[in-house]
Amino acid sequence: MLENRNWHSKISNPAQVGGIETSVLDNGNGRGSRIAWVNTGSGLRYKVVIDRAMDIADAFYNQNSLAWLSHLGVQRANATKGTDWLNSFGGGLLTTCGLDHIGGPESDEYGDRGLHGSISSMPAEIESIIQPDPKKGLLDMRIVGRMKQTQALGQQYELKRTISGTLGQPVIHIHDEVTNVGNSPAPHMLLYHFNFGWPLVDRGANILWEGSWKPREKAGAAKIFKMGNDFRKCPDPMDDHRAGGEEAVFIDIEADASGQCVCGIANPNLGIAALLRFEKNQLPWLTNWQHWGPGEYVTGLEPGTNVPKGQAAARKDNTLIFLNPGEKRMYHLELEVLTDLHEMETLINKN
Numbered sequence: 001m002l003e004n005r006n007w008h009s010k011i012s013n014p015a016q017v018g019g020i021e022t023s024v025l026d027n028g029n030g031r032g033s034r035i036a037w038v039n040t041g042s043g044l045r046y047k048v049v050i051d052r053a054m055d056i057a058d059a060f061y062n063q064n065s066l067a068w069l070s071h072l073g074v075q076r077a078n079a080t081k082g083t084d085w086l087n088s089f090g091g092g093l094l095t096t097c098g099l100d101h102i103g104g105p106e107s108d109e110y111g112d113r114g115l116h117g118s119i120s121s122m123p124a125e126i127e128s129i130i131q132p133d134p135k136k137g138l139l140d141m142r143i144v145g146r147m148k149q150t151q152a153l154g155q156q157y158e159l160k161r162t163i164s165g166t167l168g169q170p171v172i173h174i175h176d177e178v179t180n181v182g183n184s185p186a187p188h189m190l191l192y193h194f195n196f197g198w199p200l201v202d203r204g205a206n207i208l209w210e211g212s213w214k215p216r217e218k219a220g221a222a223k224i225f226k227m228g229n230d231f232r233k234c235p236d237p238m239d240d241h242r243a244g245g246e247e248a249v250f251i252d253i254e255a256d257a258s259g260q261c262v263c264g265i266a267n268p269n270l271g272i273a274a275l276l277r278f279e280k281n282q283l284p285w286l287t288n289w290q291h292w293g294p295g296e297y298v299t300g301l302e303p304g305t306n307v308p309k310g311q312a313a314a315r316k317d318n319t320l321i322f323l324n325p326g327e328k329r330m331y332h333l334e335l336e337v338l339t340d341l342h343e344m345e346t347l348i349n350k351n
Contacts (some may be wrong), residue, residue, distance in 0.1 A: 007134065017041045018167050019131050020141055022050070030074035036129070036143055038163070044170040044337050046093060049074055051123040053147050054161045057092035061170060061337045066274050067093035068197025068298035077121030081105070085115040091298065093335075096120050097191035099149050099157045099178055103310035113311060116191070119159060122147040127160075132167045139167040148181075156182035157323075170337035177330050180323035187311055188321040191304035192283070192333060196265045200274060201299055205234040208275075208351045209251055209263040209286055209301070216248040216287075216309075224290055225249040231290070232351060234265075234299065238292040246291040250307040255280035263301050266344050273338040273347065278303045282331045303333065 011017060018041030025033045034050035035057075046059035057074050059066040070091040078088050082105045089095065097116035105115050124145030132141045142164035150156040160177040180186045215222040223240075224231050224247045231249070238245070253261045259280050266273035285307050289300035305321060306314050314320035323329065338344055 011134065014132055014134060017132070017134060018141070020129055020143055022129070025074065029072055030076060033074055033076055034123075035074070038141070038143070038165065038172075040165045040170060041167045042170040042337075044165075044172070046172065047074075048143060048163060049092070050126060050145065052077060052090075053096050053120045053122050053159065054124045054143070054145050054163060055092060055096055055120055056094040056163075056172070057090060059093040061272055061274075064199050064270060064272065066196060066200050066337070067091065068195040068201070070296070077123075080114040080118040080121055081112065083115050085120075088121070091195045091197070093194060093196075094174075095193040095195065096159075097193050097302075097304075097308070098189050099159060100155060100187050100189060101311045102189045102191040102304060102306065103308040103313070106310050106312050108312050110187075110311070110315075116193070116308070117149075117189070119147065119149050119157075122149055122159075124161070134167065141165055141167070150181070154182070155184075155186040156180070157186065157188075170339075172335040174333045174335075175330070176332075177328055178323070179328040180325055183325050185322045185324050187315075188323045188329065189304070189306050189311060189314065190283075190331065191287070191302050191306075191308055192278075194276060194301045194335075195298055196274065196301065197298050199270060200265055200267055200272065201234050201297065202267060202269070203234055203236050204269065205265055205267040206348045206351065207232045207234065207288060207299060207301075208266055208273075208347055209253060209288060210351055211251045211253040211286065213249050213251045216250060222247060235292055237294040237297050239294070241291055241293040241296075243293070245293060246289065248287055248289045251286040251288060252284070253280070253286040253303075261286070261303070262347075263303075264347075265299070265301075266338075266348055268341060268344060268348070271339060271341065273344050275336050275338055275347075276301060276303065277334040277336070279332065282329075283333075
């Protein structure tokens with residue numbers, strides 16, 4: 001940690017240690033998109049895409065990438081009907097799904113809903129950026145913004161997101177507040193689509209989670225998520241995952257005595273693990289998505305309010321959340337990069 005290092009009287013600009021730098025992409029698919037690079041000064045640095053709901057694209061610990069990036073990379077948002085969501089899905093460490101629907105496209109008497117909702121296509125109005133200032137003993141940093149997912153004369157949501165950290169600590173804090181700013185009750189579903197890739201994800205790396213589970217695929221159709229198969233270890237790329245090949249499992253994740261859930265990816269050969277922590281009472285479900293296609297090699301860990309089977313299914317089984325006018329829900333997640341091999345081994349043996 002920075003407070004334990006001999007830095008006093010040796011820096012003139014806090015950016016020499018870390019902080020938040022904003023800019024605008026000027027080339028390629030994402031041209032014109034606002035971003036913020038966050039450097040924690042601990043080896044962890046990551047890119048917040050301000051114009052995509054303040055989601056997180058690239059993320060590195062020292063020289064190692066933690067995130068999977070699609071061929072697109074950062075791209076400006078487009079329509080979110082049907083499966084259009086995939087046309088601008090850059091992967092990245094985090095893509096937010098919701099705020100009213102998570103899962104495949106669907107239509108019913110309540111409207112048409114595209115894959116995983118539209119919040120990830122909404123640009124942020126930045127409220128504040130707080131930089132660290134070690135000379136004053138201020139090591140914390142944060143960026144705060146608001147996104148509006150709204151339809152005139154219809155459902156109106158606001159997402160206030162705070163992404164924060166501390167100089168010298170390899171940790172990302174994400175604090176979200178979702179508010180119904182409309183005048184009638186609004187359905188609410190939310191999924192945090194974390195996408196991990198090479199070199200963190202590699203053959204033999206461990207996928208960490210605990211809880212009872214059920215494959216997304218119909219009975220007998222699952223090739224990965226079935227009893228007797230070691231689906232907690234990352235395999236080599238798989239030919240049958242070319243193009244649309246993939247599987248997912250829905251997990252009723254276990255929590256500790258304080259109600260906190262932990263999941264992640266541990267790669268002892270690399271000497272690092274990425275751990276996600278969140279509250280069971282806020283995000284009771286976890287989805288593990290595995291897509292091992294050649295050149296599209298990724299696994300997702302996705303805490304959510306529901307399993308991503310859509311608004312219609314949640315209505316049917318009476319698990320759909322409704323926010324009353326003015327009602328707010330808060331969510332907090334933490335991602336930490338762990339390098340203690342003993343602690344890592346303990347986590348692996350536990351799962």
